[in-house]
Amino acid sequence: xxxxxxxxxxxxxxxxxxxxxxxxxxxxxxxxxxxxxxxxxxxxxxxxxxxxxxxxxxxxxxxxxxxxxxxxxxxxxxxxxxxxxxxxxxxxxxxxxxxxxxxxxxxxxxxxxxxxxxxxxxxxxxxxxxxxxxxxxxxxxxxxxxxxxxxxxxxxxxxxxxxxxxxxxxxxxxxxxxxxxxxxxxxxxxxxxxxxxxxxxxxxxxxxxxxxxxxxxxxxxxxxxxxxxxxxxxxxxxxxx
Numbered sequence: 001x002x003x004x005x006x007x008x009x010x011x012x013x014x015x016x017x018x019x020x021x022x023x024x025x026x027x028x029x030x031x032x033x034x035x036x037x038x039x040x041x042x043x044x045x046x047x048x049x050x051x052x053x054x055x056x057x058x059x060x061x062x063x064x065x066x067x068x069x070x071x072x073x074x075x076x077x078x079x080x081x082x083x084x085x086x087x088x089x090x091x092x093x094x095x096x097x098x099x100x101x102x103x104x105x106x107x108x109x110x111x112x113x114x115x116x117x118x119x120x121x122x123x124x125x126x127x128x129x130x131x132x133x134x135x136x137x138x139x140x141x142x143x144x145x146x147x148x149x150x151x152x153x154x155x156x157x158x159x160x161x162x163x164x165x166x167x168x169x170x171x172x173x174x175x176x177x178x179x180x181x182x183x184x185x186x187x188x189x190x191x192x193x194x195x196x197x198x199x200x201x202x203x204x205x206x207x208x209x210x211x212x213x214x215x216x217x218x219x220x221x222x223x224x225x226x227x228x229x230x231x232x233x234x235x236x237x238x239x240x241x
Contacts, residue, residue, distance in 0.1 A: 004032050006228045006237045007196055012132030013098045013105040015041075017125040018185055019112030019153055020139025021200035021232045023047070026106050028235040030073040035103025037064075039076045040088035041126035044108050047086075051075040056086070060093065061100035072103070094128040107131075111153075116201075117142035117175060118153035119161055119184050131193045136185025138175050139201040140211045145170055157183075172210055175199075176217020186222065197227045202238045215241035 027050040054075035077086035110125040116139035178184035199211040215227035
């Protein structure tokens with residue numbers, strides 16, 4: 001199964017949340033979809049090299065109506081912030097983009113400060129009401145590492161969802177528990193949206209074994225159509241569980 005099919009990404013609005021490969025996943029999908037829009041509801045690093053064009057605009061729906069050929073995949077953002085990132089739109093504006101666009105809309109919907117694993121804070125994630133698919137992401141490389149701020153964004157919130165204490169080794173069960181939790185990977189997922197957890201950075205057989213343990217823990221705790229095991233740096237699906 002290719003990444004587009006595995007993540008149900010061919011149409012509609014897809015939001016990525018979690019840690020360990022959100023941006024990589026967005027860029028991989030944008031390059032494989034027809035007429036993709038890449039945007040965010042939170043800050044996002046400058047991503048111009050990963051799309052054909054970027055428009056910085058407070059009127060994205062109008063911008064979509066006046067595009068020249070060759071604009072896609074298209075980045076849409078409201079404002080540049082400093083040298084290294086853009087701001088994101090409010091969720092209502094993403095709904096407007098979805099209504100105005102006839103192709104897939106890809107959204108970064110929370111932040112993780114380049115960590116491998118996370119649990120959301122009270123303000124996260126920022127999901128539009130028109131969301132069709134949510135991809136909660138975690139890295140297989142988090143397993144075996146200490147539950148600490150060096151590896152995990154907001155380790156205390158992961159501890160609150162799992163049976164771990166801050167500083168404990170991260171287990172596959174703990175990662176699966178957070179991905180499957182309505183306080184974790186499934187937080188604020190709209191009732192009519194599909195959640196497809198993604199275990200990323202599966203670089204070898206050991207990582208795959210860990211990822212499959214995580215996937216089993218997810219399936220033990222919630223009803224999702226599949227868990228995707230992948231190496232998104234190569235846009236490669238290693239397995240579907």
